[in-house]
Amino acid sequence: MATPSSTRLLDQVMAETPGGETLIGCLQCGTCGGSCPSASDMDSTPRRLFAMLMADMDEDVLTSNTPWFCVSCYYCTVRCPQDIPITDLMYTLKQKAIQAGHYHQDAHAPFSESFIGYVEQYGRSFEFGLATRFQLVHHPLATVRKGGLGFQMLRKGRLHMTPQKIKNMPQLSAILSKAKQLAGQEV
Amino acid sequence: MTDRELTYTYYPGCSLKSAAYAYEDSTQVVSKSLGIRLNEIDDWNCCGATEYFSVNQLPAYSLVARNLSLAHSQYGGADVVAPCSACFLNLRKTNDYMRKYKNLNAQVGQALGAGGLSYTPGSVRVRHLLDVVVEDVGFDAVKEKVVKPLEGLKVAPYYGCLIVRPETGYNTEYPTHLDELMTTLGAEVVDFPMKTHCCGGHMTQISEETAYELIRRILKNATDYGAQAIVTLCPMCQLNLDAYQSEVNKMFGTDYHIPVLFFTQLMGIAFGLNEADLGFGAEVVPAGPALATIGHPAEQTRQRPKRRDKNALPMPGSNGADES
Numbered sequence: 001m002a003t004p005s006s007t008r009l010l011d012q013v014m015a016e017t018p019g020g021e022t023l024i025g026c027l028q029c030g031t032c033g034g035s036c037p038s039a040s041d042m043d044s045t046p047r048r049l050f051a052m053l054m055a056d057m058d059e060d061v062l063t064s065n066t067p068w069f070c071v072s073c074y075y076c077t078v079r080c081p082q083d084i085p086i087t088d089l090m091y092t093l094k095q096k097a098i099q100a101g102h103y104h105q106d107a108h109a110p111f112s113e114s115f116i117g118y119v120e121q122y123g124r125s126f127e128f129g130l131a132t133r134f135q136l137v138h139h140p141l142a143t144v145r146k147g148g149l150g151f152q153m154l155r156k157g158r159l160h161m162t163p164q165k166i167k168n169m170p171q172l173s174a175i176l177s178k179a180k181q182l183a184g185q186e187v
Numbered sequence: 188m189t190d191r192e193l194t195y196t197y198y199p200g201c202s203l204k205s206a207a208y209a210y211e212d213s214t215q216v217v218s219k220s221l222g223i224r225l226n227e228i229d230d231w232n233c234c235g236a237t238e239y240f241s242v243n244q245l246p247a248y249s250l251v252a253r254n255l256s257l258a259h260s261q262y263g264g265a266d267v268v269a270p271c272s273a274c275f276l277n278l279r280k281t282n283d284y285m286r287k288y289k290n291l292n293a294q295v296g297q298a299l300g301a302g303g304l305s306y307t308p309g310s311v312r313v314r315h316l317l318d319v320v321v322e323d324v325g326f327d328a329v330k331e332k333v334v335k336p337l338e339g340l341k342v343a344p345y346y347g348c349l350i351v352r353p354e355t356g357y358n359t360e361y362p363t364h365l366d367e368l369m370t371t372l373g374a375e376v377v378d379f380p381m382k383t384h385c386c387g388g389h390m391t392q393i394s395e396e397t398a399y400e401l402i403r404r405i406l407k408n409a410t411d412y413g414a415q416a417i418v419t420l421c422p423m424c425q426l427n428l429d430a431y432q433s434e435v436n437k438m439f440g441t442d443y444h445i446p447v448l449f450f451t452q453l454m455g456i457a458f459g460l461n462e463a464d465l466g467f468g469a470e471v472v473p474a475g476p477a478l479a480t481i482g483h484p485a486e487q488t489r490q491r492p493k494r495r496d497k498n499a500l501p502m503p504g505s506n507g508a509d510e511s
Contacts, residue, residue: 016244018288037385041397069397072237073348073385078359091241098242108393115238119250123232125201130392149430149471156469158206167230171302172253178301179249182294 009058009096017085017092025082026050032076032086042066046076046086049093062100067093068108110138120176123166128159193323196262196311197225198254200274200422201233207271207422209466213451214270214316216464220332220455221324225268228258234277237389248291249298251281255313256299256306270316270451272349272421273388279313279355315350317420317450321364326371334459336373340481342453343379343414344369345405347424351383359383365450369418372457381408386427399435402427406435406443415477417447425449429471446474456483 006012014020026047033045042065044052049066070090077087094109103109111130118126153159166172203211218225231254233239239247255278258267269275285292285308292308299305320329344365351357357364360383366376381404390398405428409417419425429447436443447470455465456478467474 018284018291037401038387038390038397041394069390069394071385071388071390071397071401072241073388074352075348075385078352078354088244091244094241095243109242111389111392112238112242115236116243119233119235119239124204125233125236127201127205146434149434152471153206153430156471157208158469160205164201164204166232171304172232172250175249175253175298175302175304176246179246179294179298180243182297183243183245185243 008056009061010053010056013053013089013092013096016095017088019085020089020092022082022084023050023053023089026054026084027082029081031079031081035075035079036070037073037075038069038071041069046090050089061093062097062102066090067097068103118163120173121165122163123169123172124164126160126163128154128161129163192222192224193319194224194226194265195268195314195319196258196265197227198231198234198258198267198269198274198278199227200269200271202271202422202426206426207449209452209469210270210422210425210449212464212466213449213455216460217451217454217458220458220460221320221328223319223324226262226265228254228267229261231257234271234274236273236277240277245291245294245298247277248281248284248295251277252285252295252299252306253302253304254278255282255308255311256304259306259310260304264311266312266314266319268314268316268319270420271423272315272347273423275313275315276349280353282308282311282313315355315420317350317365317368318355320454321368326367329368329371329454333372333457335457337369337453337457337481338373339375340373340477341375341377341413341415342369342418343377343409343412343416344382344450345379345409345417345419345424345428345447346383347419347421348383348385350420365418365420368450369453372453374453377409377412377414379409379412379414381405386421386424388423388427391427391431395434395438398427399431399438402431403435403439403441406432406445407441410443410445414445415480416453416474417445418450418453419447420450425470432472444472446470446472446477448474 014023028047030047033039033047039045044064044066049064053061067090072087074087077085080086097103098109114130118129199211235247235250239250269278285295346362346365351359351362369376384405385401387398387401417428425447432443452465
């Protein structure tokens, strides 16, 4: 969260993740990758990605698909013998990849950004808008194929066609703007 | 226990107001029946799910901290209860991290200050609804309420990830509190090895191959162990296992048709509450056949009455909200 003074990606990632400095104690034991339910879809296991980060292979780290296949289940985190917050480090690595512009071919970052867009506009998530607009842009064929499912969810009242907006949106916007400013982002 | 009222601050989260309304409905009536009073935080906002944290951490912590601040200013130090595992994790994690990491605390404090709010980490405690039922109400008091035991119903208690990870006091790989609750209701619990495995979370929207394989493993395991229903405590787990079950069947050539219900729905059934008040019929894979095995009439699929929110807005136009 602090503004990193080092130009080393490793140092930046550790500084920008609460508790991230523990990464330096990584034993390369592989428990993280062995526990990960989506490791088979990753081009590097978390263990290997951390080794690459420590070897300053920044480009390889930032273009890896590993953080994007993290399902946020925290299995690695609870099993890590060094108490490294691996899931949180994956979040920081996603942020770094976005900042470096390494996500264009991937639908993961736009999905998160669509979600965030609704939260920043209304204060709450908007599943119908997210599911339809995001899917139509990024997975048009799947959207058509899954239209029946969407219809069923609508019929059962499980999708609202209109977003819900919180009352004090200006307050939330002020908080988020300040947080972005503190994180060194453009507001 | 039932002679005194247990009072909590309630954080429903976005899912309980839409896709998981069955969880919200059943939570409300079961809580009332157990003497649990839930005071909903006025004007709460989204917890950020995994999405906000994934790509923008400081705003995400600040987003969550607004809820903690509102909870404390509106209801003092009463425990905050979240039935959604993702909301529970984000609220608890923000509370813990603000206490643990001074720099984070200072920055989140400054962000809150820009909205005229403040929050001292730890001034409220964050709990999951299941924890409240198990720890504060207790199995004895739950058992007293059971008038229609779920005898003959084989259930697979599915915890998912976020209620037990990271450290929440329960065994992170082999929790048993939901198992014990189901046994208390009279159900037969199957010892289901996948009970804390991940359902894929948001992956259904991003990579079907990844998500459907994770869902398939859980459906297969519960079915192999003879469960007639999966019982869960997380709206995302319910959505993934229920709504995508037919997609999984298409992808893998399987034929799973196992209902996925919230633990509060089964509590309501065992307490003899009106099925119509427990959100039955919202599930995509019908619960009727499973419930019929324990003598319940097949549910009537009902149309959800339109609950138009007074704050609801028309569909957003091309306003740049998601032009990424």
